[in-house]
Amino acid sequence: MIEILKEFGPNFLWSDGYRWSGLAVTLWLLVTSAVLGLCAAIPLALVRTYGNRWLALPVQLYTLVFRGTPLFVQLLIIYSGLASLSLIRESPSLWWFFRDGMHCVILALALNTCAYTIEILAGVLRTTPRGEIEAALALGMTRSQVFILVLIPSMLRRALPAYSNEVIFVLHATAIAFTATVPDILKIAADVNAATFKTFQAYGIAALLYMVLACALVGVFRLAERRLLAYQR
Amino acid sequence: MKRCLIGLMLAASPLITWGAGEPLRFGVDPTYPPFESKQPDGSLTGFDIELGESLCSELQRRCVWVENAFDGMVSALKGKKFDAILSALSITEARKAEIAFSNTLYDTPARLVAPEGSPLQPTAESLRGKRIGVQQGSVFEVYAKRMWGLKGVEVVPYQSSDLTYSDLINGRLDAAFDDAIAVSEGLLKKPMGKGFGYAGEVVKSPEIFGPGTGIGLRKSDTALAGEINQALERIHQNGTYDRIARKYFDFDISPK
Numbered sequence: 001m002i003e004i005l006k007e008f009g010p011n012f013l014w015s016d017g018y019r020w021s022g023l024a025v026t027l028w029l030l031v032t033s034a035v036l037g038l039c040a041a042i043p044l045a046l047v048r049t050y051g052n053r054w055l056a057l058p059v060q061l062y063t064l065v066f067r068g069t070p071l072f073v074q075l076l077i078i079y080s081g082l083a084s085l086s087l088i089r090e091s092p093s094l095w096w097f098f099r100d101g102m103h104c105v106i107l108a109l110a111l112n113t114c115a116y117t118i119e120i121l122a123g124v125l126r127t128t129p130r131g132e133i134e135a136a137l138a139l140g141m142t143r144s145q146v147f148i149l150v151l152i153p154s155m156l157r158r159a160l161p162a163y164s165n166e167v168i169f170v171l172h173a174t175a176i177a178f179t180a181t182v183p184d185i186l187k188i189a190a191d192v193n194a195a196t197f198k199t200f201q202a203y204g205i206a207a208l209l210y211m212v213l214a215c216a217l218v219g220v221f222r223l224a225e226r227r228l229l230a231y232q233r
Numbered sequence: 234m235k236r237c238l239i240g241l242m243l244a245a246s247p248l249i250t251w252g253a254g255e256p257l258r259f260g261v262d263p264t265y266p267p268f269e270s271k272q273p274d275g276s277l278t279g280f281d282i283e284l285g286e287s288l289c290s291e292l293q294r295r296c297v298w299v300e301n302a303f304d305g306m307v308s309a310l311k312g313k314k315f316d317a318i319l320s321a322l323s324i325t326e327a328r329k330a331e332i333a334f335s336n337t338l339y340d341t342p343a344r345l346v347a348p349e350g351s352p353l354q355p356t357a358e359s360l361r362g363k364r365i366g367v368q369q370g371s372v373f374e375v376y377a378k379r380m381w382g383l384k385g386v387e388v389v390p391y392q393s394s395d396l397t398y399s400d401l402i403n404g405r406l407d408a409a410f411d412d413a414i415a416v417s418e419g420l421l422k423k424p425m426g427k428g429f430g431y432a433g434e435v436v437k438s439p440e441i442f443g444p445g446t447g448i449g450l451r452k453s454d455t456a457l458a459g460e461i462n463q464a465l466e467r468i469h470q471n472g473t474y475d476r477i478a479r480k481y482f483d484f485d486i487s488p489k
Contacts (some may be wrong), residue, residue, distance in 0.1 A: 080396070083403040099405055178369075179396075181389050187369065190304065194370030197307040197331045 004201050008192045022188035023209065029102075029174040029184065030213075033109035034167055040114045042152065045121035059118065066115035072176050074112060079104040079180040101180035113170045120166060124159045125151070157228045164221035168214050175210075185209055256295040258315035259285050260449075262303040264393070266418040267481045268321040280481045284338065285319045287473050291464035304370050307331050310449055316457065318449030321412075323372050325443045333450045335461045337488035339478075340445030343373055346401065346416045347408035347432040354433035355410070357384035363407035364389055366397040373410050376441045394419055401429065408432060414482065445488050 020028075048059040066074065079101060088094045097103050128151065136150045178187040189206035193199050261281065263269045269279040277298055289296040299315040306318050310332060317335075324334045345355045345365075353359050360381055367374040369390040382388040391397040394411060398420045401409045409416065413431070420426035450458050468474045469487070478486055 080399060083405065084399070089403060095404075101405075179392055181391060181396075181400075183390065187390070190369060194304055195327060197328070199305065199308045 004192055004196060004198060004205065008188065008195075008205075020183075022183065022185035022206075025177070025182060026171075026174050026184045026213070029105060029109060029177055029182070030167075030171050033106050033113060033174075034170050036106070036110040037113035037117055037170075038163075040110070041117035041121055042156075044114070045118045045125060045155070046147070046152075048118055048122045049125040063115040063118050066112055067119070071108065071112045071173055072179070075105065075108040075176055075179060078108045101177075101182050105174075105177045105180050105182050109170060109173060112173065113166060116166050116169075117163065120162045121155055121159050124155050124162070127158075128154060160221060160225050160228060164218065164225075167221070168217055171210065171213055171217065254292075254294045256297045257289055257292065257317065258297045258299050259317050259319040260299050260301045260306055260309055260315040261318075261320045262301060262306065263298075264303075265321055265415060267414065269319075280339075280477060281319050281321060283477045283480075284468075284474070287468050287477065288461060288464045291467050292460055307449065310451060313451075316450075316454065317461070321415075321446050322449050323443050324445060324447045325372065325441075328449070333452045333454070333458055334447035335450065335458060336465055337445040337447055338465070339486040340488050341415075341486055342413045342435040342437070343376070343410065343442060344413040344416065344435055345408050345410050345432045346420065346429055349428050349430045351408070351432050353408050355436045356433075357381045357386060359433070360386040360408070363387065364405065366391055366400060366406040366409040368394050368397060368411065371411075372442050373412070376436070376438055377410050379441070380438075398426075402426075410436075414486075 044059050044062075047055050048063075049056075051059075078098075082088050082098050082104075088098055132150055132154055133146060136146045141149065174184055175186045177184040178190070185206050189202045192202035192205070196202065261269050261277065263271045263277050263279070265279075267279055268281045269277060272278050282298070285298075286296050297315075299309075301309045301314065303320065306320060306322065307328065309315065310318055318332075322328070322334075324337065328334075345353060347353050353363065357380060362385060364387045365377055365381065366389050367377045369392055374388070374390050377386070377388045389400075389406065391400070394415065397406070397409050397411070400406045401420070402425060409420075413435070416431075421429060421431075448461055450461070465474075474487065
């Protein structure tokens, strides 16, 4: 165990000499896909809840498709499936994007977490206390002021507990990245296994790393909840 | 009732044809033609399979093939899921620390594969700035990373050789580095491999690739190792080895 940590610790944690470490890649995947997914989910959740039928329907269809199919299949379609289409390969800009495994993984993770986040946010919007909106209107706010100053901040605060779960799911979902050749924590664990044949230790270290990351995320979200949801206590 | 009896007899017939002694259980990952692969009907075929069967008949034991993922082979052998690994397992120093090996079964070369007419050579100078696919956990990954990875070549490890070949075809990779025979079977001989061929010369590196492949055995099973080595000697002498090898390869793969 100690020898494994001595020999492969750098690969897990910082750099293996000529590439990013497993931890750095996993964190990068988590942060970029969660940020992109959340940014897209906020307007789409508003459209899904308050938009007219023709706008809300495509969003509903999107969340249905991406929540109804396994993420692994989505990644395979984006990484291997699209690359086999000549349409993609012959367009320089599309091929520039899809040629890189990292782009494909981030796209798959972001699309997937976006779909789940839309449903979380839409659920929170449906339970907005009527009093909050009535109070805002009574103060003479316009419709857009109500959205920007009341509805959206209230939605984001109250979605925090459910959203913290979603972020942890995204962290766990990054473990599929190596299918698209992105060397994340799990790929390093597979390397350790191939080099030492100590399967339990190799994957055990990876599991511990994921757990430490998840605990850190839980801690950060708990702090945020304590501050942002203080009015509920 | 009669039909039922016949059914029972048919079900029992393999029991009657069992040879003397305990069956010999080989661990195999049948995803590596022409060494080991699965036919459409689910039966196993390949050079290793026929070699194993002829070793079993020399030892007068019945072969039982246990399918196992390649990267979990050594721990499964130690966990006694089978008695020996016969799955194109290269003899390496790292593996020797964990398990014992029989004498060398065969030695196949490593080669670079690229689109036909590619000027690439298996050297760091020629490959600088190129993307080279290798199978994760293989000796080819170790070689590519050590010899080229530090000198500006982008070495991309893949989970399986299928994924490597599909990325070579769709242009994500400039070349793939693998066992020459595995590439020939898995890619070059298939319709999808049209337009691809070997690039440059055979790559040799005994210190990384080892002396070839062997049968992996538990270190405690010294008696079995002795028996297998004797049986291997006999099938070399009586021509069985050459007969099977000619069926699969058009060049000599026997160890030096």
